[in-house]
Amino acid sequence: MKTLVFINSNHFAAKASLEVITYAKKLGGEVVAVTYGSQEGADQLGAYGASKVLVDNSLTVADEQQITKLVASAVESTGATTVIFSHDLVAKAVAPRLSVKLKAGLISGAIALPETGNGFTCKVNVFSGKAFATVSVKTDIKIISLLPNSIQPENIGGSAVVESFNANVGASAIKVVSTKKPEGSIPLPEAELVVSAGRGLKGPENWGMVEELATALGAATACSRPVADIGWRPHHEHVGQTGVAIRPNLYIAAGISGAIQHLAGVNGSKVIVVINSDPEAPFFKAADYGVVGDAFDVLPKLTEAIKKFKNAN
Amino acid sequence: MNILVCISKSPDTTSKIAFTEGNSKFDENGVQYIVNPYDEWYALVRALELKETIGGNVTIITVGNAGDEAIIRKALAIGADNAVRIDAEPTDAYFVATQIAAYAKKNAFDLVLTGKETINYNGSQVGGMIAEHLELPYVSLASKLDVAGNVVTLEQEIVGGLQVVEVNTPVVVSCAKGMAEQRIPNMRGIMAARTKPLEVIAPESIELFTQYETYQLPDAKKACTMIDPANMESLVELLHNEAKVI
Numbered sequence: 001m002k003t004l005v006f007i008n009s010n011h012f013a014a015k016a017s018l019e020v021i022t023y024a025k026k027l028g029g030e031v032v033a034v035t036y037g038s039q040e041g042a043d044q045l046g047a048y049g050a051s052k053v054l055v056d057n058s059l060t061v062a063d064e065q066q067i068t069k070l071v072a073s074a075v076e077s078t079g080a081t082t083v084i085f086s087h088d089l090v091a092k093a094v095a096p097r098l099s100v101k102l103k104a105g106l107i108s109g110a111i112a113l114p115e116t117g118n119g120f121t122c123k124v125n126v127f128s129g130k131a132f133a134t135v136s137v138k139t140d141i142k143i144i145s146l147l148p149n150s151i152q153p154e155n156i157g158g159s160a161v162v163e164s165f166n167a168n169v170g171a172s173a174i175k176v177v178s179t180k181k182p183e184g185s186i187p188l189p190e191a192e193l194v195v196s197a198g199r200g201l202k203g204p205e206n207w208g209m210v211e212e213l214a215t216a217l218g219a220a221t222a223c224s225r226p227v228a229d230i231g232w233r234p235h236h237e238h239v240g241q242t243g244v245a246i247r248p249n250l251y252i253a254a255g256i257s258g259a260i261q262h263l264a265g266v267n268g269s270k271v272i273v274v275i276n277s278d279p280e281a282p283f284f285k286a287a288d289y290g291v292v293g294d295a296f297d298v299l300p301k302l303t304e305a306i307k308k309f310k311n312a313n
Numbered sequence: 314m315n316i317l318v319c320i321s322k323s324p325d326t327t328s329k330i331a332f333t334e335g336n337s338k339f340d341e342n343g344v345q346y347i348v349n350p351y352d353e354w355y356a357l358v359r360a361l362e363l364k365e366t367i368g369g370n371v372t373i374i375t376v377g378n379a380g381d382e383a384i385i386r387k388a389l390a391i392g393a394d395n396a397v398r399i400d401a402e403p404t405d406a407y408f409v410a411t412q413i414a415a416y417a418k419k420n421a422f423d424l425v426l427t428g429k430e431t432i433n434y435n436g437s438q439v440g441g442m443i444a445e446h447l448e449l450p451y452v453s454l455a456s457k458l459d460v461a462g463n464v465v466t467l468e469q470e471i472v473g474g475l476q477v478v479e480v481n482t483p484v485v486v487s488c489a490k491g492m493a494e495q496r497i498p499n500m501r502g503i504m505a506a507r508t509k510p511l512e513v514i515a516p517e518s519i520e521l522f523t524q525y526e527t528y529q530l531p532d533a534k535k536a537c538t539m540i541d542p543a544n545m546e547s548l549v550e551l552l553h554n555e556a557k558v559i
């Protein structure tokens with residue numbers, strides 16, 4: 001059995017990439033990775049279980065239609081029967097295309113390894129994180145798009161052969177006019193620790209407290225929807241049903257009431273800490289640890305305590 | 314401009330999520346269905362705005378049973394010109410996309426719009442699958458969409474940022490927040506919707522790729538541990554030793 005893993009261009013060290021290689025290795029059988037762009041650093045995937053990395057150096061940028069052709073051609077040349085993606089924005093466009101192209105069933109947003117005892121089934125998140133479903137795949141080739149932060153990368157110390165691979169994917173039909181990427185910040189969906197705040201913070205001038213706590217922890221920052229809507233915070237920080245869905249190890253929410261639409265984006269978090277002045281705030285029902293108090297008082301105290309802890313450890 | 318908007322139903326966001334028949338079916342008891350918010354607020358409203366500025370026709374399509382006609386009428390009341398219902402249970406994304414693609418192949422559309430995802434299955438699959446069936450480019454998670462002649466300019470979310478792209482029609486686009494503002498249907502729209510054409514067509518028979526076997530609710534959360542607001546050291550201690558997240 002062979003498993004093919006798609007890795008985003010030049011993302012060999014990204015945690016999401018190491019997660020999918022580890023996941024593929026745990027399926028048993030040989031793991032081959034496919035990517036495009038520079039092959040610099042591609043061999044690191046060997047340590048997590050890939051025996052080979054195929055790199056299409058003829059592409060520097062690629063749209064999802066081209067990536068679909070690249071992965072399809074790698075499936076054909078390796079004879080892989082399972083294809084794994086990390087469930088990110090690229091995979092959300094490529095995996096469905098590949099499903100149609102290869103006539104292969106797709107499990108989108110898997111959160112665990114598949115069960116293969118009786119058929120092939122896998123657990124996914126449904127109803128915006130309010131339930132799970134077990135989905136079976138009937139086709140010979142299976143595609144799985146794995147939710148980030150569902151498995152811990154494991155360095156098993158192997159090595160990978162890096163090979164160039166030309167899939168002749170043709171020209172892109174999509175012209176990129178410009179890109180905007182905020183510098184330096186941790187992308188929310190990948191962050192393991194997140195500090196988030198809502199309307200309870202009263203105004204954008206008070207976000208310094210939130211940022212100080214995030215910096216002390218090494219966390220990303222997020223916010224509730226109204227806060228992004230009024231323009232206190234940038235839109236890419238808005239989490240929830242209509243924003244980004246995240247599942248960090250730790251989610252700290254200050255001055256957020258915990259409306260169901262907010263919870264939909266964060267209830268996959270492993271541990272939730274809620275800071276709210278209202279003991280009746282619905283968020284406490286979804287929290288692991290709760291602090292009833294004024295965020296203006298609690299946040300600086302927590303930042304101090306974290307700093308003390310970091311210095312001692 | 315000839316636009317096809319894919320509409321699905323989803324349970325109202327405040328619905329209680331429960332399952333029946335040995336956890337194999339979503340319990341529809343007492344559930345209010347709405348038009349999936351991404352489909353209604355962003356895809357449909359942007360399609361109507363384009364039609365109002367450059368002319369054209371907006372067709373909505375849904376794969377679903379006769380019971381789904383209420384959400385179809387709602388979308389017609391907001392302003393779509395005509396509707397198509399493919400008369401079948403939407404068993405999985407591949408089934409839905411294959412049915413919609415088969416219809417789109419027979420009718421020339423400049424734009425095929427879907428929502429970012431359905432809020433019940435959250436798969437984000439249908440748009441990409443339609444695009445591959447039609448061998449068209451696909452721009453996912455677009456937050457802006459403008460048309461000049463046959464060039465479509467879109468702003469799209471990418472990993473860690475945004476990008477602006479240009480692509481020629483025909484193209485498939487999945488629509489996210491930012492593209493348009495919600496519209497509330499008015500009385501005239503609701504009256505007009507009653508007589509707008511709704512075509513019901515039989516599904517093509519296709520092979521099933523995946524199947525939802527069972528559902529499960531998450532384990533009940535243990536009660537929240539309350540911490541004294543004056544003692545943040547104890548919170549840090551618990552996060553380190555008990556929760557092991559820092």
Ligand SMILES: Cc1cc2nc3c(=O)[nH]c(=O)nc-3n(C[C@H](O)[C@H](O)[C@H](O)COP(=O)(O)OP(=O)(O)OC[C@H]3O[C@@H](n4cnc5c(N)ncnc54)[C@H](O)[C@@H]3O)c2cc1C
Binds near residue numbers: 226227255281294
């Ligand atoms: C279809 C739909 C989709 C939606 N999608 C989203 C989404 O994706 N994400 C999202 O977040 N929302 C979403 N919403 C909005 C959601 O319903 C809530 O209105 C929103 O989450 C509330 O934001 P908030 O908690 O910041 O503000 P509020 O509800 O105003 O809550 C503020 C909280 O701060 C507390 N507070 C006040 N002062 C202090 C203080 N000094 N210290 C500590 N606590 C304090 C208050 O007790 C209160 O609990 C959606 C709504 C709808 C209808």
Ligand SMILES: Nc1ncnc2c1ncn2[C@@H]1O[C@H](COP(=O)(O)O)[C@@H](O)[C@H]1O
Binds near residue numbers: 319321409426437
């Ligand atoms: N049964 C359906 N009928 C028509 N369109 C659908 C249906 N299901 C999903 N879609 C469209 O596909 C988008 C993505 O759905 P999903 O892949 O399930 O997340 C939705 O926002 C709709 O626009």
